[in-house]
Amino acid sequence: MLEMKNINKIFQTADVQTHALRDFNLTVNEGDFVSVTGPSGSGKTTFLNIAGLLETYTSGDFYLDGQNVGMLNDSGRSKMRNQKIGFVFQGFNLIPDLNLFYNVDVPLRYRGFNAKERKQRIEENLARVGLASRMKHVPSQLSGGQQQRVAIARALATDPRFLLADEPTGNLDSEMADGVMSLLEDINKQGTTIIMVTHDPELALRASRRIQVKDGRVSELDIVAEKALA
Amino acid sequence: MFSYYIKIALISIKRNWGLSSLMILAIALGIGATMTTVTVNYLMSADPIPHKSDQLYYVRLDSWDPNNPYNEGISPPAQMTYIDATNLLKAKKAYRQNLSSQAFGVIEPPNPDDLPLFVFGRANSSDFFAMFDVPFLFGSPWDENSDLSKEQVIVLSKQTNDRLFGGENSVGKTLRFESKVFKVVGVLDHYDPKPRYFDISTGAFDDPADFYVPFSLIAEQAVRRSGNTNCWKTFGDGFEAFLASECIWIAFWVELQNQDQVEAYQTFLDAYANEQKNFGRFPRPIDNRLTNVTDYMEEREVVADDARMMMAMSFMFLVVCLLNTVGLLLAKFIGKAPEIGLRQALGASRSTLFLQYIIESGCIGLAGGLLGLLFAYLGLQSVETLYGSYMQGLATLDFNMVVFAMVLALVSTVIAGIYPTWRACRIQPARQLKCQ
Numbered sequence: 318m319l320e321m322k323n324i325n326k327i328f329q330t331a332d333v334q335t336h337a338l339r340d341f342n343l344t345v346n347e348g349d350f351v352s353v354t355g356p357s358g359s360g361k362t363t364f365l366n367i368a369g370l371l372e373t374y375t376s377g378d379f380y381l382d383g384q385n386v387g388m389l390n391d392s393g394r395s396k397m398r399n400q401k402i403g404f405v406f407q408g409f410n411l412i413p414d415l416n417l418f419y420n421v422d423v424p425l426r427y428r429g430f431n432a433k434e435r436k437q438r439i440e441e442n443l444a445r446v447g448l449a450s451r452m453k454h455v456p457s458q459l460s461g462g463q464q465q466r467v468a469i470a471r472a473l474a475t476d477p478r479f480l481l482a483d484e485p486t487g488n489l490d491s492e493m494a495d496g497v498m499s500l501l502e503d504i505n506k507q508g509t510t511i512i513m514v515t516h517d518p519e520l521a522l523r524a525s526r527r528i529q530v531k532d533g534r535v536s537e538l539d540i541v542a543e544k545a546l547a
Numbered sequence: 548m549f550s551y552y553i554k555i556a557l558i559s560i561k562r563n564w565g566l567s568s569l570m571i572l573a574i575a576l577g578i579g580a581t582m583t584t585v586t587v588n589y590l591m592s593a594d595p596i597p598h599k600s601d602q603l604y605y606v607r608l609d610s611w612d613p614n615n616p617y618n619e620g621i622s623p624p625a626q627m628t629y630i631d632a633t634n635l636l637k638a639k640k641a642y643r644q645n646l647s648s649q650a651f652g653v654i655e656p657p658n659p660d661d662l663p664l665f666v667f668g669r670a671n672s673s674d675f676f677a678m679f680d681v682p683f684l685f686g687s688p689w690d691e692n693s694d695l696s697k698e699q700v701i702v703l704s705k706q707t708n709d710r711l712f713g714g715e716n717s718v719g720k721t722l723r724f725e726s727k728v729f730k731v732v733g734v735l736d737h738y739d740p741k742p743r744y745f746d747i748s749t750g751a752f753d754d755p756a757d758f759y760v761p762f763s764l765i766a767e768q769a770v771r772r773s774g775n776t777n778c779w780k781t782f783g784d785g786f787e788a789f790l791a792s793e794c795i796w797i798a799f800w801v802e803l804q805n806q807d808q809v810e811a812y813q814t815f816l817d818a819y820a821n822e823q824k825n826f827g828r829f830p831r832p833i834d835n836r837l838t839n840v841t842d843y844m845e846e847r848e849v850v851a852d853d854a855r856m857m858m859a860m861s862f863m864f865l866v867v868c869l870l871n872t873v874g875l876l877l878a879k880f881i882g883k884a885p886e887i888g889l890r891q892a893l894g895a896s897r898s899t900l901f902l903q904y905i906i907e908s909g910c911i912g913l914a915g916g917l918l919g920l921l922f923a924y925l926g927l928q929s930v931e932t933l934y935g936s937y938m939q940g941l942a943t944l945d946f947n948m949v950v951f952a953m954v955l956a957l958v959s960t961v962i963a964g965i966y967p968t969w970r971a972c973r974i975q976p977a978r979q980l981k982c983q
Contacts, residue, residue, distance in 0.1 A: 366977040371892055392896045399894025406980055410889045414558045426551055427894035471893070483980075 319345040319368060319479065319510075324377035326363050326533075337363040339533040341377070345512060347478070350505040352524035353514045360533040361514045362483060368512060369402050369481045370394045382478065399427050403472030403509075407484035409464040411456040411471075417443060418452045421471045428475055442470040446500060462493030469500060473509070480504065482513040486520060498523055549906070556907035560914070563879055567911060570875045574915025574960055577868030579922025582952045584858040586927060586944055591752070591849060595740040596680065599802075600840035603678065604809065606635065606799045607838070608820060612779035613830035622846065623834045626748060626775065626795040629766075631823075636672060640815045641801035642808065643678045646762055647671030648797050649749055649774035654758075655723040656711050666707065668758035669746070670765045670772065676702075676733075678802045679745055684708075686718035686733030693732075694761045699724075699769060702733040702759040727769055729760070742849045744840050746798045748775040766790060793828075801837070813837055869963040876911075876964050880904055880971035887971055888979025897972045904968040905961055912960025916953045920944065923952060 324341040327334055337360045345351055355361045366372035367379065370386060379386040382401060389397060403424075404410075411420050418439055425435040443449045446466035448459075456464050465485060472480055482501065486494035498520055505511050505525075515521050529536050560567040594600050608631055609623035617624045627635075632646040650670040653663045675681070676688040685708075689700045701724060708717055708731075717731045739755040764770045768786060774796060782792035803809045816835040823829045838846060880887075887900055895903075924944060944952075 362977075369892065371977040371980070372975070392898065395891065395894055395896035395899070398892065404892050404980075408980075410885070410892075410980060412886055412889070414562050423890065424893040426548065427890075427899065475894075 318347055318380075318382060319343070319512075320378075320380040321368075322378040322380075324367065324379060325375045326360075326367060326372070327375045337533055338367070338374070341533065341535055343528065343535050345479075345510060347510055348505070348508060350502070350511045350525040351513070352521035352527045353512065353530060354516065354518065354521045354527065355530035359530045361530045363533075364530060364535075365481055365483050365512065365514050368479075369404060370398050395427075399424055399475060401478045403475065403477035403480045405465070405468050405472050405480065405482040405485045407487040409456070409461070409468045409488070411464055411467055413456055416453050416455050417448060417459075417467050417470075420456070420467060421474050424471060424475045438474045439470075442474045443467070445473065446470045460493070461489050462496055465489060465493070465497050466500065469497070469504070473504065478510060480509050480511045482511060484514055484516065486515070486517065494520070552903045552906040553910065555903060556910040559883070559907055560910060563882070566875055566879050567914075570872050570879075570911050571915045571918055573868045573871045573875070574912060574956055575918035575922055577865035577959075578916055578919025578952055578956045579926055580861040581858075581865045581955065582919060582923035582944070582948065583926030583930065584854070584861040585951070586923065586948050587930065588854055588858050589948060590741055590943070590945075591854060592844070593741070594841055595742060595744045595844075596840060599680070602802055602804055603840050604801050604803055604812075604837040605840075605843045606801055606816065607836045608816065608829070609831050609834035610793060610795075610820075610823070610829050611831055615779065616831065617779075623836055624777070624795045625847075626777070627797045627799045628793055628795055629790045629797060631819075632797040632799045634819070635799060635801075635816075638815070638819070641812055642804050643674040643802035645672040645675040645678050645745075645800045646797050647675060647746060647800075648762070648765060648772050649746065650758075650760060650765065650770045651773050652725040652771055654707075654711065655726075657720070657722060664707070664710065664757075666757035667754070667773070668704075668756040668760065670760050670762045670770055672762055674802075675745075675759070678800060679740075681738055682736040684734045684736040685716040686731070689732050689761060694763055697761065697763040697767050697769070699727055699729045699764065700732045700761065701729040702735060703731060704735050704755060704757050705737055706755075707757045708734040724758070724760075725770060735759075742844060744844060745800060746774075747844075747847055747849060748798065749773075772796070803837075809837060865959065869959055872911075872960065872963045873966060876908060876967035877970060880967045883971065884974045885979045887974055888976035891976040892980060900972045901968055904971055905964055908964025908968065909957055909961050911964075912957045913953065915960060916956025919956055920949060920952050923948075 321341055321343045324338050325336070326338040327336055341364065353361050353364065363372065367374050381397065386394070412423070421439045421442060422435055425438055430438065440449060443452055446469055448463060448466055448470065451459065451463070456467065459467065485501065486497050489497060501511055501513065502523065513524060521527050596603065606627065607623040607625065608627060609617070610628055610631060611617040611624050636644055636646055647669050649667065651667045653665055655663050673688050673691050673694050684705055688702060689698065693700050701722070703711070703717065708714060711717065711722060712720065717734060720731050721728050722731065742752055743755070760770050765772050776794055776796040778792060778794035780793040782788045782794070801812060803812055813835070816837070817833055820829045820833050820835055890900060927943065
């Protein structure tokens with residue numbers, strides 16, 4: 318479970334203070350598929366970065382699986398990221414020099430799995446996203462949709478509790494976007510909690526729960542009513 | 548994980564081939580220049596006879612001018628008079644003793660069609676060969692009796708034997724040296740210690756001797772002597788007067804097997820000097836010294852100051868090369884910020900990443916070290932070409948130097964990589980991931 322209580326995030330420059338999140342309160346339960354929408358600059362990505370332990374917060378309390386994240390040092394945060402969180406980015410963020418096998422291998426290396434287990438997990442997860450036959454290919458040999466599938470396979474390889482997706486379909490055409498969304502839905506059905514930031518209202522409606530971030534604050538939207546309206 | 552980091556480093560080096568090549572080249576130039584000068588200094592200052600350098604002692608007696616001290620009184624005369632050297636030899640108070648001087652002459656080759664050879668060599672005692680572990684290819688040294696009876700025997704260097712006898716075993720054959728018939732009793736294997744510690748008065752890095760003859764033949768004038776000669780007192784005409792003079796021109800070495808023998812020999816020397824005072828010699832305060840090989844090389848500053856200066860300058864050049872490498876590594880690692888951010892997101896801690904990129908620096912350093920060894924080899928070849936036989940044997944990379952070069956390259960590049968790596972690991976992953 319992910320729980321944020323009165324989280325504030327202030328970006329401080331020499332002259333300006335920017336309040337990215339203000340008293341941000343959110344609880345995400347196990348198995349949720351949460352879509353996060355909101356206008357540009359509203360704080361969606363800041364929220365996702367804090368949720369993914371990629372950024373620290375200024376004040377408040379953040380618990381991930383009951384553990385107070387604020388107490389962790391860099392090493393502890395890295396360990397928790399590796400064990401509990403998977404990331405899917407808009408820009409795929411694959412390492413261009415490594416083939417698909419070694420791209421998926423990266424988080425498994427940091428987890429410390431042995432070679433046999435790493436190989437098994439890589440093959441399983443690439444098969445799960447339909448790319449088992451392309452293991453030796455490098456990212457540039459794949460389409461955008463396929464690259465995003467590899468990124469999803471990499472995120473799932475460590476069996477994370479949470480999958481954080483930042484505009485996962487933002488760089489894809491509608492057909493590819495639909496494929497990636499279907500994959501995320503399947504993954505969610507298999508038990509992985511997903512938090513997805515998106516600008517696309519249609520994709521947001523495919524989540525089981527929708528929240529909106531505006532001026533650094535969160536508001537829960539009635540997804541049933543929205544679906545009925547749609 | 549170490550092999551994984553190596554693999555990632557090699558991929559990264561291949562990916563940024565241009566930048567990596569520049570760094571490797573910068574390190575190689577620094578290592579090449581440094582290793583060229585370090586090797587020359589190392590070989591100049593190396594212990595030429597490590598297994599017994601603490602048993603071989605150079606003997607000096609202060610028989611010099613009472614009004615004008617030798618070397619401003621810092622040390623006694625660097626060589627010995629004929630009177631003292633022969634007296635010490637006759638006394639036989641050491642386990643082994645050797646007196647020697649440079650000699651020269653003309654050898655008439657056995658084949659009358661060949662031109663005569665003008666050769667430089669040494670006149671010394673029979674103990675010389677055993678004291679200094681001189682290797683023989685054929686035959687053996689002359690014995691003490693040959694020395695005493697002034698036999699015209701000769702030991703040839705390998706090179707001289709090659710020239711005169713085509714490399715055959717010439718022991719027992721005769722040759723004409725200084726118009727006299729000499730019998731060959733031995734032929735040396737290659738023997739060219741650097742520095743030539745047993746006589747540095749004529750240059751510690753000069754060519755090896757072409758021949759060796761008994762020292763007693765000098766007094767007989769069967770062989771002409773050469774080398775450094777210093778006198779403080781006038782003497783009469785003729786060679787006999789020269790031998791009886793206070794001129795110093797002989798190197799005297801003893802082999803002493805333990806500290807008791809050293810102390811006993813020092814006592815003997817002091818007693819000898821006091822005895823000589825009774826004959827009106829040794830007008831200065833007693834200052835007799837026994838100095839082992841390494842101490843003597845250091846005292847005589849066998850490694851020239853300009854060689855040390857060149858080494859210091861080459862290390863400064865290495866520092867400049869490393870500073871360039873710091874800049875290039877910084878550019879490279881900052882360019883990898885998106886990948887670093889991604890790896891952080893996937894679970895790499897800063898310390899993990901630090902290790903990964905330090906290993907990459909180390910790989911670049913090793914590659915630079917390997918290329919630097921090639922540059923050092925070329926540099927040493929150039930030094931040898933420039934200085935000729937003076938540098939022969941001093942311009943070679945031995946195993947120790949190869950290991951030193953690689954360790955120097957590795958350690959210096961890792962140190963150079965610390966700041967760029969630290970900077971790279973300080974980046975905020977969130978910003979990098981959004982930027983991609």
